[in-house]
Amino acid sequence: MGINWLKYSAPQAFYPLAGKLxxxxxxxxxxxxxxxxxxxxxxxPTDFQQxxxxxxxxxxxxxxxxxxxxxxxxxxxxxxxxxxxxRLSFMMAQAIAPTGAMFTFLALLTGAMWGKPxxxxxxxxxxxxxxxxxLLFQYxxxxxxxxxxxxxxxxxxxxxxxxxxxxxxxxxxYFSVKxxxxxxxxASVSMTGGSKMxxxxxxxxxxxxxxxxxxxxxxxxSRSRCVILEREQLLSWNxxxxxxxxxxxx
Amino acid sequence: MYWGSMSEFWAMGGYGLYVWTSYIVTAxxxxxxxxxxxxxxxxxxxxxxxxx
Amino acid sequence: xxxxGMWDALCGVVRRDLLLAMRRRSDAAxxxxxxxxxxxxxxxxxxxxxxxxxxIGPGVLWVAALLACLLSLGRVFxxxxxxxxxxxMVLIAQPLPVLVVGKVFAHWVIAGVPVVLLSxxxxxxFGLDGEAVAxxxxxxxxxxxxxxxxxxxxxxxxLGVRGSGLLVALLVLPxxxxxxxxxxxxxxxxxxxxxxxxxxxLLGACLVLSLFFAPxxxxxxxxxxxx
Numbered sequence: 001m002g003i004n005w006l007k008y009s010a011p012q013a014f015y016p017l018a019g020k021l022x023x024x025x026x027x028x029x030x031x032x033x034x035x036x037x038x039x040x041x042x043x044x045p046t047d048f049q050q051x052x053x054x055x056x057x058x059x060x061x062x063x064x065x066x067x068x069x070x071x072x073x074x075x076x077x078x079x080x081x082x083x084x085x086x087r088l089s090f091m092m093a094q095a096i097a098p099t100g101a102m103f104t105f106l107a108l109l110t111g112a113m114w115g116k117p118x119x120x121x122x123x124x125x126x127x128x129x130x131x132x133x134x135l136l137f138q139y140x141x142x143x144x145x146x147x148x149x150x151x152x153x154x155x156x157x158x159x160x161x162x163x164x165x166x167x168x169x170x171x172x173x174y175f176s177v178k179x180x181x182x183x184x185x186x187a188s189v190s191m192t193g194g195s196k197m198x199x200x201x202x203x204x205x206x207x208x209x210x211x212x213x214x215x216x217x218x219x220x221x222s223r224s225r226c227v228i229l230e231r232e233q234l235l236s237w238n239x240x241x242x243x244x245x246x247x248x249x250x
Numbered sequence: 251m252y253w254g255s256m257s258e259f260w261a262m263g264g265y266g267l268y269v270w271t272s273y274i275v276t277a278x279x280x281x282x283x284x285x286x287x288x289x290x291x292x293x294x295x296x297x298x299x300x301x302x
Numbered sequence: 303x304x305x306x307g308m309w310d311a312l313c314g315v316v317r318r319d320l321l322l323a324m325r326r327r328s329d330a331a332x333x334x335x336x337x338x339x340x341x342x343x344x345x346x347x348x349x350x351x352x353x354x355x356x357x358i359g360p361g362v363l364w365v366a367a368l369l370a371c372l373l374s375l376g377r378v379f380x381x382x383x384x385x386x387x388x389x390x391m392v393l394i395a396q397p398l399p400v401l402v403v404g405k406v407f408a409h410w411v412i413a414g415v416p417v418v419l420l421s422x423x424x425x426x427x428f429g430l431d432g433e434a435v436a437x438x439x440x441x442x443x444x445x446x447x448x449x450x451x452x453x454x455x456x457x458x459x460x461l462g463v464r465g466s467g468l469l470v471a472l473l474v475l476p477x478x479x480x481x482x483x484x485x486x487x488x489x490x491x492x493x494x495x496x497x498x499x500x501x502x503x504l505l506g507a508c509l510v511l512s513l514f515f516a517p518x519x520x521x522x523x524x525x526x527x528x529x
Contacts, residue, residue, distance in 0.1 A: 042253065052263035056272045063276065082522075102279055110272040117265050130479070137476040144472060148463050157526040158459045162473060165455055165519050168511075215280065222287050229294035 009088050011228045018221040025221065029214035036207030044200040054201075056114040062209040064107035066216060067135060070100035074142070075167040078160030088224075090156035091231070093163065094146065095224035099216050101139035107132055138166040152231065311396040315404030316411075322381070323412045329377065334416045337370040341424045352429045359428030360438065360489030366424075367417045367442060368478050371449040372471055374413040375457045378405055379524070383461050392528055399517035402524070406450050406517070414446030430493070437492040437502075444505040445485040451509075451516035452477050458523035481508055 008014045040058035047054035074096040081089030111129060112122040123129065142159045149155035253259040262269045323330045344362045345355055382388040391401050421442050425435040456474035460466035488501035 041259075046263065051265060053265035053268055055262065055265075055269050059272055059276045099283065102283060106276050106279055109275055113268040113272040117268050134476045134479055137472070141473045141476065144469060145459060148460075148465060148469055154526055154529065158523065161455070161519055161523050161526065162459055165477065165515075168515075219283060219287060222291065226287065226290045226294050229291070229298055233294065233298050 009086055011088050011091065011232070014088055015225055015228050018225050022218050022221050025214050025218035029211050029218055032207050032211030032214060036204050036211050039200055040204030040208065044204055045198065047201075050118055053114060053117045056110050058204050058208050060107060060110035060114055061205055062212045063103045063110060064132065065209055066212050067100055067104035067107050067132065069213075070096050070103060070216060071135060071139070071163070072167060074100060075160075075163040078156075078163045082157060082160055090160065091224050091227045092220070093160060094156070094227055095220045096216075097139055097143050097146075098223070099219050101136060101143065103212070103216075104132060104136040104139055108136065138163075141166070308396055308400050311394075312400055312404045312407075315391075315401050316408045319405060319408030320411060323408070330374075330412045331416075333370040333374045333413050334420060336373055337366050337417055337420065338424065340366040340369065341427065345427070356429045356493065359425065359430055360434075360486045360493070363421060363424055363428065363438060364442075364445075364482055364486040364489075367421070367446065368449065368475070368482060370417055371413055371446065371453055372474060374409065375453045375470055375474070376467055378409050378454055378457045379461055383527075388524065389528055392525060398521040398524065402454065402517045402520045406447075406454050406520075409454065410447050410450040414442075414450055417446055418442045430489070434489055434492050437498045438489045441485045441488040441498070441502060441505060444502060444509055445481050448481050448505070448509045448512045449478060451512035452481075455516055455519045455523060458520045458527060461524070461527040481505065484508065 008017055036058065040055060044055075046052055074093045077089045077093040077096065080086060081093065108129070111132070115124060116122050142163050145162055146155045146159040149158055260266055260270075341363055344358065348354060348358065379388060382391070392398055418439055421439045422435045425438045430438060453470075453474050456470045456477075459473060460470045463469060484501045484504045488498040488505065491501055492498040
């Protein structure tokens with residue numbers, strides 16, 4: 001195919017492309033979530049151990065997966081940005097952070113909702129929960145660092161370094177179950193031994209995850225368009241001010 | 251269809267509060283994010299038009 | 303005359319930082335006083351029950367050590383940043399990560415070693431027995447260099463940023479969590495009679511890992527801050 005993908009690394013070219021993609025991702029997300037909800041809430045049988053409360057996992061597990069996945073993707077974009085010196089990469093990283101933080105919050109909240117009837121406590125200082133909480137702090141750190149640095153170039157890079165340093169935490173989250181072996185139930189889906197869940201439950205969970213993923217794509221593309229607009233505005237504002245205001249130096 | 255009646259569906263075997271809170275808060279968060287983005291985009295576009 | 307090697311540069315940075323710290327001894331002593339005061343507040347707040355103090359002791363002392371280390375992070379680069387020495391460090395032929403290791407080592411000697419030396423005393427305040435006190439000191443000896451390593455990344459990231467004191471805490475504390483878990487876990491497991499070896503070796507692993515990665519991250523952060 002003769003499409004020059006590199007062309008889209010320029011924000012000006014990426015902007016209309018993202019605009020064209022957003023509706024498609026939105027439609028796919030809506031369909032996947034609708035079918036996932038239908039199967040998860042209406043078709044899937046009850047879990048003989050946990051009763052109906054297990055249906056929370058259809059939002060909990062996808063949210064938790066997305067929170068970790070988005071953090072890694074954000075760090076990767078920041079890494080690309082620093083390696084290739086590409087502005088758009090940093091814009092993507094900036095666009096991912098709020099959505100990732102939201103999914104982390106949702107994973108914690110739905111986890112508490114699941115934990116109360118199952119363990120009898122809203123919150124347990126279990127390794128996976130704790131790591132997810134730390135992940136939320138890291139998202140907050142990335143966003144706070146960005147907003148407290150005025151120089152855009154430095155803000156991009158500094159928050160990128162922090163995101164990359166924090167990425168060490170994500171494998172700790174995932175493997176913490178094996179390391180500390182605490183209250184949290186073992187992974188529901190394991191790569192090696194196949195799934196312990198009923199097929200309908202697994203279908204619903206994977207559909208919901210796919211739906212959340214596509215939703216994230218749509219939202220992140222949309223936010224990256226906002227970021228491009230805001231930054232271009234800043235640039236043109238800087239250019240149009242021919243006589244710069246005297247800056248107070250402290 | 252798994253459920254016998256509508257009220258059974260809402261009760262979720264006694265776990266209705268937990269299950270529906272999870273789903274509703276998740277839905278609210280997603281909708282809120284989309285609306286916030288909508289407004290942010292509108293604001294950014296309006297500012298840019300004012301400049302050109 | 304030959305150009306000074308990496309080892310000379312490293313020693314030079316360490317010597318200079320230690321000399322500067324010796325000239326401002328009260329500055330260097332403040333985090334240690336902070337540690338002692340925080341550790342002494344807990345028995346007053348929780349009550350003098352020996353069994354309770356022994357249970358919370360390892361965690362409290364480790365958290366206090368964490369905060370003491372955090373307090374002194376602001377000093378690692380700020381003075382050099384303001385008087386332009388840091389810019390020279392970035393420009394000279396010696397690799398920046400090596401110089402960073404020197405800065406970290408000096409920070410550890412100033413802020414970490416006093417904590418390690420004081421810890422037996424504080425441990426006894428919390429009613430820890432002989433073996434637990436030894437494990438506490440050993441865990442701090444293994445853990446505080448890691449804290450300095452990770453902390454300097456944060457210090458470099460927020461260099462010259464407004465509100466940097468609070469921001470560095472928000473950035474660094476989440477990254478300190480594994481060290482805290484293993485460090486306090488080592489003392490707690492020794493108290494429980496399980497043996498602290500597993501936790502201590504995990505602390506050692508954290509140290510090696512941070513020794514490999516942190517200097518590069520700090521160097522990258524410094525270059526970004528000085529661009």
